[in-house]
Amino acid sequence: MTLTRELSAILGELEGIAPVGYSAGLHIRFATPLVYHSTYPEPWRKHYSDNAYYLRDPVVFWGIGLSGAIRWSEIPMPDPFGVMQQAARFGLTYGAVSSYGPITSRSIVGVARGDREFSKQELAVLTEITGRLHIAARPPSELTPAQVEALQFIANGDRHTAAAAKLGITESAFKARLKSARIRLEARTTSEAVRKAREYGML
Known part of the structure; x- marks a missing residue:
């Protein structure tokens, strides 16, 4: 799905709280998002894709299983493939993830920075933006x-x-x-x- 003007404007708001970039998968169904957009550094995106980390990423697992927002460092899930450590080597030292919507059509947005942890206020902003992205990207009702x-x-x-x-x-x-x-x-x-x-x- 191409980005609408509304979606592009809302995604632009993420840049203010994500100096190292963001990733947004909206209305994920059967492991595939209806809309996907990422501004993470290209070397990290390539490394992530080449190693199929979306199947091993604790951030994704948290987003699929729970809703709300959390810092990456607080995710209580194992990271046997060291995805978080590798992300830090590409400049994504600190991050947060927000998840919104029903499990059958979940939206997950991740943000990253290299200087410090995300504040509670920034987590609240991330949560609010994720909800608006989810609503703006909603697919139409099913066809007959x-x-x-x-x-x-x-x-x-x-x-x-x-x-x-x-x-x-x-x-x-x-x-x-x-x-x-x-x-x-x-x-x-x-x-x-x-x-x-x-x-x-x-x-």
Whole structure:
């Protein structure tokens, strides 16, 4: 999902409390976030990705299992792969994480700095920003099977007449399905609806 103007503005607020960068995974479902954005140093991001630390990171485990905000140093979970120690070598010496939302669609935001621990006030700000990010990135309500089917035909290159014939419905009924899908996805055009449905993992 591309960053909206609203999401970009809220993410920009994190820069004020995260001198070494931040990471935001919003609406995580089946281990995959709907939106992911990180400003951590590129060498750390590459090292983290190359070693698949997202499967071993105590910060992520804490965020998935609990909600609220906590400093990295206070996370009561083992770190057998030394992810935190390695992060410090890349300049992420101190950090905090905030988790918000239901377990089926959790948002996790991490912030880092190199000079000191995060204050209670900064943790409160992080919590508030995480909640706003979660709300701003919320996906639309689910599409009906008929709406998904109609968008899939368009995504596959079918024209309205051909798609309607394959479904055994009138062309006007097919167009009505597309229109209802556009409304639910808050899309102005059918091509935008197809793009959004793909981004949301509906197609």
